[in-house]
Amino acid sequence: MERKLWLDKPEDGSQTEVGQLKGCHFLELEISSPQPTTTYQQMEGADGSKDMGTTYGPRTLSASFLIEGDDVFSFQQLQREVWLLFLSREAYYVRCSDNPGMRWLVHAKPFEYSVLDMLNKTFTVELEAFQGFAESVGTTLDPFTFDSELWQNGQGLIGEDFQYQFSNNKFSVYNAGDLLVDPREHELLITIEGQSEGATRIHNKTTGDVFVYNPVLLGTDVLTIDGPYPKINGLHCGRSTNHGLIRLATGWNDIEIHNAIGLQVSFLFRFLYH
Template identity: 35%
Template sequence: MEKIPITDSNFKIVYDNGSTVDMARDLSVLVRSFVPGAPSPNIYYEKIEGTNGSIRTGKDFGIRSIKAECRLFAEDTDDFFLLRNKIVAALYKKPQFYIITESEPYKRWKVEVSSSFDVDRIGTTGDFNIQFDCADGFAESLGTTLDPFTFDADRWLLGEGLTDTVPSYTHKTASFSIYNAGDIPVDPIEMPLIIAYKGGSSNLAITNQTTGDVWKYSGTTSSGDTIVLNRVRSTKNNISIFGNTNRKLITLAPGWNHFKLSGTSGSFEVSFNFRFYYAS
């Protein structure tokens, strides 16, 4: 059988254990299109009796639907049913998995198949459509900010919010800036964000001057101690210090976020580890 064309829409499935399945290369499937639907906004209103209209109280985005149009190519009848079974086995998994397309190899979608499908057989070929749901509602960068920002790292692509000026995510000064190359704010309630402070301090405060977020710790650290803000948890040397903080969180706006630390003592290092998130 001739080699299956690798279209821009071709994708590979990446499971939690690191194993992958490529639709064209492994399953002889031509992916004709891969189309993420537009974000689905949920807007919330409150009606106050005796007043006109309603008050807008909030907005968020729901599940994203992604549709892939595919064609299976088999060598003969036996191969057709073998490939069909392999496709079903690859897609119908209980855990969610990631999809990475040929056109955007440095971005991934966390998805699961949301409906059944039938392969419309014509001889040794068969057409079928796959409906995916992305519960997060957005794509994320393949790399994290503590991965090397080099081309041979196979993690980044210029144009996805990045330029040839390499941002730094580890700093040793009290004033610095952190760049969020995505178009989605990073909120540790919803997505991974790890901030690590190594060094001495007294009443340490971390302020994002761009968003106005301030995190404070009413304690001390020595030069060998490490404070970690891992999503909503705060620890010192792996022991919770949440009760000794102001119980606030640090978020990151898209673009540059300007930070200021206070309460530092002597030499220190602070690092930010997160992914970039995209609406499309």
């Protein structure tokens, strides 16, 4: 089966399959390994060093292509179209038919062509995945079916009926990715509708995180935690909270919401992968 590579532009929602450029043939996409960096602190008077944690740096994706022209003019036009496609000022997502359920946010590095003959050249684009991870194409509120063309094998979604919308106060949210979802760095939208008898308290028992909204919720109110920003009916309300955050660990997260009744709750996020 012919391999395909897509470039998805978040600013306008456009999706381009590189093979749609006549004469441009995608060959392969190579992905470098994760790039962990561990920080240590040496303690005076103590042996060894203290582990201060590990972070992951940018990774490189190498996309290889062959371009073929009908004549010199069409070949030069094709080269220009390729430059315009890859060398964008804005970051864009790359996804490959080898792993169609995952995408990488990248910037392309400058590249040159290797000449085979007058009308045939090869080139390799180095794409810097500066976040250091891939994310699922689908979100938790998309259909979990292979017919949706958003998911693939190897994403940790086999054998369970996963839910991300709830109408009770105790439930579990599954993070199928390899990484903790931190709303300060990653997309996470929690929406709560219902009434409260005092402050609304959201507790992720798995991570220990607690978020508190102090005013009473009316039945018409919509409380959202959009990344790190809490909002009530679309308006920022950080001063009315404990300034807490809700993160999602890998695997199951046991969530409990206190002092609220008649709930409708949803968790919208993408899974993150090494």
